[in-house]
Amino acid sequence: MTGARGFPAAEYRGRVARAQAQMSESGLDALLLTTEPDIRYFTGFLTRFWESPTRPWFLVLPAGGDPVAVIPGIGAALMAETWISDIRTWASPDLSDDGVSLLAASLADMVSEGGRIGVPFGPETHLRMPLDAWRVLAELLGDRDLTGDAGILRRLRMVKSPAEIAKIQAACDVAGRAFDRVPEIACAGIPLSEVFRRFQMLCLDEGADWVSYLAGGAGPGGYLDVIRPATDAPLAVGDLLMLDTGAVLDGYFCDFDRNFSIGPPAAETEDAHARLIEATAAGFNAARPGVTAADLFHAMDSVLTDGEAPEGAGRLGHGLGMQLTEWPSLMPADKTVLEAGMVLTLEPGLSLSGGRIMVHEENIVITETGAEWLTRPSPPEIVCLEGRA
Amino acid sequence: MTGARGFPAAEYRGRVARAQAQMSESGLDALLLTTEPDIRYFTGFLTRFWESPTRPWFLVLPAGGDPVAVIPGIGAALMAETWISDIRTWASPDLSDDGVSLLAASLADMVSEGGRIGVPFGPETHLRMPLDAWRVLAELLGDRDLTGDAGILRRLRMVKSPAEIAKIQAACDVAGRAFDRVPEIACAGIPLSEVFRRFQMLCLDEGADWVSYLAGGAGPGGYLDVIRPATDAPLAVGDLLMLDTGAVLDGYFCDFDRNFSIGPPAAETEDAHARLIEATAAGFNAARPGVTAADLFHAMDSVLTDGEAPEGAGRLGHGLGMQLTEWPSLMPADKTVLEAGMVLTLEPGLSLSGGRIMVHEENIVITETGAEWLTRPSPPEIVCLEGRA
Known part of the structure; x- marks a missing residue:
C-alpha cells in the first residue's frame, strides 16, 4: 500500500490525552x-482474529498514564509490536475464569474503591464479553462502579485525524478503481453471485487488504433492499445492478456504492439516478462545521421526490472510519453538530415502481470551511453495462 | 455454488423443536x-449487514410455535424471504428507543409475568445490543427474568446436520483448491501483503462467497504467532510461510492452514512439519463419539516434542461451523463428549528455535463410528515454493 502502515505513537498518545481530559470532566x-x-483506537492492535468469538480481550485506560492491555496469551507477540508496554496475559480459553480475575485485579490496581469505570453503553455499542463473566467482574470489583463512558468513545472516534482521513481516502481510491472495472466482470447472463465474487477480487487486485462488506442487489428496474448477499440468478437486460462495498485498507473502511444498468436504462432509471446525484450534491453543499447531521438529511431529502428516506433505511447517511458505519446518523432526530474531521457517507435513496428502490452513496470529509469528496463523485448518467450475454 | 443455497424449512423446524424440548427441560x-x-441458526437470515454495528436485531423463540423476528425495517424484505412469518419491524436507527419497547412488548405477548427468558450468557457468547438498552429492557419486562440459556444454543449448534456438514465440506473444498494454487502467487521477493491479497482472490476464484478470515505469518524458519495480518515485507529464502483461512460459502466456514517453505526447507522445518502431520493423524485416529475434547488434545499432545500447546494458543483445535471458531476447545479442561455431527479443527503446534512456532490445521467431522476428513489432509512433506525472486 501507499503510505506507512499504522500510526506513530504520537497519534495514540494524543487520543489518550483527549480521552483522559474528557474522563476528568466526567469523573x-x-x-x-x-x-x-475501541481497543485498536488506543493501541493500533490490528488483527482479523476478532472473527473468532472464543476469547475476550480487554483494554483499560486509567485516568493518568498509558493504557494497559489485558489479553489472551495468543495476542501477546502482536500486541508487543504496538506502542503499548503494559501487557498482561492469561492462558485463554479458560473455562472457569477467562481473564476476569486478571482484569478485576488490573482495574483494582488503577481505580480506588468507590471509583467509577466507564464502559461504552450507548447507541451502536455492545459489550464483547459473556454476560456471565460481566456479572462476575462486577462482583469482584466490589464498590467500584461499572458505568457508561459518558459518550467519550463516540465523541473521540467521530472526529478523524488527518492520518486517519488519509487511510479512508486510500480505501475509497481502491474501491473507486474497482468500480471503474465493473464492465470487465458484469453483463447480462452472468450470475449475481459471480459478479459479487469478481468484484471482491477487483478490490483486492486494486490494493484492498480485505473486503469486509459487499452487498447490493439486482432486479428489473430496481432492487428490494441494500443489505442482501448475492443469489445465483443471472443478470438480465433491464436490470438495475447495485454494488455497495466496505473495502478495508490498514484497518480503515470506505463505504459507497455504484449503480449500473444492464443494457440501456429505462427513463425512470435515468431520472432516478440523476436525482440521487442531485440529492448527494445538495448534501455535500450543505456540509460544513456547525450544521447538524439532521441538516444534511434535510438538504438531501428536499431533492427526493417522496420527501422521505426509502422505507426501512431510516437515514440518508452515516459516519465511517474504523467501522463500516459509525455515528452520527443523517436523520431528523440526530442533532450532532458537524466538526472538521468528521467522515460521512451521503446515501440518498428513492422508491421506484414495483416496490423497488435505488440508493446512491458517496463519502466525504468535513473540513474547516466546508467539505471534500473522498470518493470521486458519480456523474448523473448511470453507467450502462453490456446487454449481450 | 454446487447445491442449493440455504436449507428447507424442515431444517429450521427441527432446530426449533429441539430447542423447545430443551427449553421445556430447563424451565x-x-x-x-x-x-x-444465533439468529441465522433458526431463521436462515443471511446478510453481511451485521458488519454495521448501528442497529440491534432480535429473535424471540417462544416455548411453543414459530420464532418471531423483531428487526429494523431495513431487514424486512430479506427476512420475509426466509421461512419466518411473524416479522415485527421498527424504523431504526431510533436514538431514543431502538427497538427496545417493541421487543419488550413482543416478549410480553409470549411470556407471562414471572416467566423466564433465556439469553446466551456463557463462554464464547456476547449480547449484541447496547447495555443501556439492555437495562431498559429489563425494566420494561418487570418480573419476567432475563437469565442464561442453560447452554441450549451451545449444545444445539455444536452438532451439525448432514446439510450443514455438506456446506462446511464445500467451503473446505474451495480453500483446498486455493491452497493448491499458492505456487502461482508466492515466491521469494513477493511482499507478504501481496500474497495475502492474492490468496483471497484465489479463494474467491475457486468459489468462496467471501473470505472472512485470513491470517498467518512468515519468517526465517517459523513465525511468531498465528493471528497477525500481513506486513509489506517480501518473502525471503529460508522463510516458513503459513496461511490460515476462514473462507465462507453460503454462511459456513472452513478453518485450516497450510505451511510452505520458501526454497528448500531446513531439517528443523522438515521434521517439525512431519511431526505436526503425525500429531494431526493421532487426533483423527482418536476421534469418535464418546471420547472427549480433552482426549483429542492428549492424543495430539503425546506426539508433540514439548508436551504442551504452543505458548499462547491454549488449545489444539476447536469447533467450526457458522463461525470461524465455535465450542468445544481441544484442551485438557474441556470434557465435552464428542457426538456424531460435531465438526472440529485439529490444530497442533510446535515451538521452534528462536522463539518461533509452526502450526498445522485440518478440519474433520465426527461420524457414528469415528471421524472423516473434511479437508484433504496434508502429506508429511512440506510444500516448497520458488526461492528465486
Whole structure:
C-alpha cells in the first residue's frame, strides 16, 4: 500500500490525552474497552482474529498514564509490536475464569474503591464479553462502579485525524478503481453471485487488504433492499445492478456504492439516478462545521421526490472510519453538530415502481470551511453495462 | 455454488423443536437471541449487514410455535424471504428507543409475568445490543427474568446436520483448491501483503462467497504467532510461510492452514512439519463419539516434542461451523463428549528455535463410528515454493 502502515505513537498518545481530559470532566477513573475498534483506537492492535468469538480481550485506560492491555496469551507477540508496554496475559480459553480475575485485579490496581469505570453503553455499542463473566467482574470489583463512558468513545472516534482521513481516502481510491472495472466482470447472463465474487477480487487486485462488506442487489428496474448477499440468478437486460462495498485498507473502511444498468436504462432509471446525484450534491453543499447531521438529511431529502428516506433505511447517511458505519446518523432526530474531521457517507435513496428502490452513496470529509469528496463523485448518467450475454 | 443455497424449512423446524424440548427441560419460556449466528441458526437470515454495528436485531423463540423476528425495517424484505412469518419491524436507527419497547412488548405477548427468558450468557457468547438498552429492557419486562440459556444454543449448534456438514465440506473444498494454487502467487521477493491479497482472490476464484478470515505469518524458519495480518515485507529464502483461512460459502466456514517453505526447507522445518502431520493423524485416529475434547488434545499432545500447546494458543483445535471458531476447545479442561455431527479443527503446534512456532490445521467431522476428513489432509512433506525472486 501507499503510505506507512499504522500510526506513530504520537497519534495514540494524543487520543489518550483527549480521552483522559474528557474522563476528568466526567469523573471517570478508568475506561474499560472490549471491542475491536475501541481497543485498536488506543493501541493500533490490528488483527482479523476478532472473527473468532472464543476469547475476550480487554483494554483499560486509567485516568493518568498509558493504557494497559489485558489479553489472551495468543495476542501477546502482536500486541508487543504496538506502542503499548503494559501487557498482561492469561492462558485463554479458560473455562472457569477467562481473564476476569486478571482484569478485576488490573482495574483494582488503577481505580480506588468507590471509583467509577466507564464502559461504552450507548447507541451502536455492545459489550464483547459473556454476560456471565460481566456479572462476575462486577462482583469482584466490589464498590467500584461499572458505568457508561459518558459518550467519550463516540465523541473521540467521530472526529478523524488527518492520518486517519488519509487511510479512508486510500480505501475509497481502491474501491473507486474497482468500480471503474465493473464492465470487465458484469453483463447480462452472468450470475449475481459471480459478479459479487469478481468484484471482491477487483478490490483486492486494486490494493484492498480485505473486503469486509459487499452487498447490493439486482432486479428489473430496481432492487428490494441494500443489505442482501448475492443469489445465483443471472443478470438480465433491464436490470438495475447495485454494488455497495466496505473495502478495508490498514484497518480503515470506505463505504459507497455504484449503480449500473444492464443494457440501456429505462427513463425512470435515468431520472432516478440523476436525482440521487442531485440529492448527494445538495448534501455535500450543505456540509460544513456547525450544521447538524439532521441538516444534511434535510438538504438531501428536499431533492427526493417522496420527501422521505426509502422505507426501512431510516437515514440518508452515516459516519465511517474504523467501522463500516459509525455515528452520527443523517436523520431528523440526530442533532450532532458537524466538526472538521468528521467522515460521512451521503446515501440518498428513492422508491421506484414495483416496490423497488435505488440508493446512491458517496463519502466525504468535513473540513474547516466546508467539505471534500473522498470518493470521486458519480456523474448523473448511470453507467450502462453490456446487454449481450 | 454446487447445491442449493440455504436449507428447507424442515431444517429450521427441527432446530426449533429441539430447542423447545430443551427449553421445556430447563424451565425457559422463551429464548432471546441477538447475534448473527444465533439468529441465522433458526431463521436462515443471511446478510453481511451485521458488519454495521448501528442497529440491534432480535429473535424471540417462544416455548411453543414459530420464532418471531423483531428487526429494523431495513431487514424486512430479506427476512420475509426466509421461512419466518411473524416479522415485527421498527424504523431504526431510533436514538431514543431502538427497538427496545417493541421487543419488550413482543416478549410480553409470549411470556407471562414471572416467566423466564433465556439469553446466551456463557463462554464464547456476547449480547449484541447496547447495555443501556439492555437495562431498559429489563425494566420494561418487570418480573419476567432475563437469565442464561442453560447452554441450549451451545449444545444445539455444536452438532451439525448432514446439510450443514455438506456446506462446511464445500467451503473446505474451495480453500483446498486455493491452497493448491499458492505456487502461482508466492515466491521469494513477493511482499507478504501481496500474497495475502492474492490468496483471497484465489479463494474467491475457486468459489468462496467471501473470505472472512485470513491470517498467518512468515519468517526465517517459523513465525511468531498465528493471528497477525500481513506486513509489506517480501518473502525471503529460508522463510516458513503459513496461511490460515476462514473462507465462507453460503454462511459456513472452513478453518485450516497450510505451511510452505520458501526454497528448500531446513531439517528443523522438515521434521517439525512431519511431526505436526503425525500429531494431526493421532487426533483423527482418536476421534469418535464418546471420547472427549480433552482426549483429542492428549492424543495430539503425546506426539508433540514439548508436551504442551504452543505458548499462547491454549488449545489444539476447536469447533467450526457458522463461525470461524465455535465450542468445544481441544484442551485438557474441556470434557465435552464428542457426538456424531460435531465438526472440529485439529490444530497442533510446535515451538521452534528462536522463539518461533509452526502450526498445522485440518478440519474433520465426527461420524457414528469415528471421524472423516473434511479437508484433504496434508502429506508429511512440506510444500516448497520458488526461492528465486
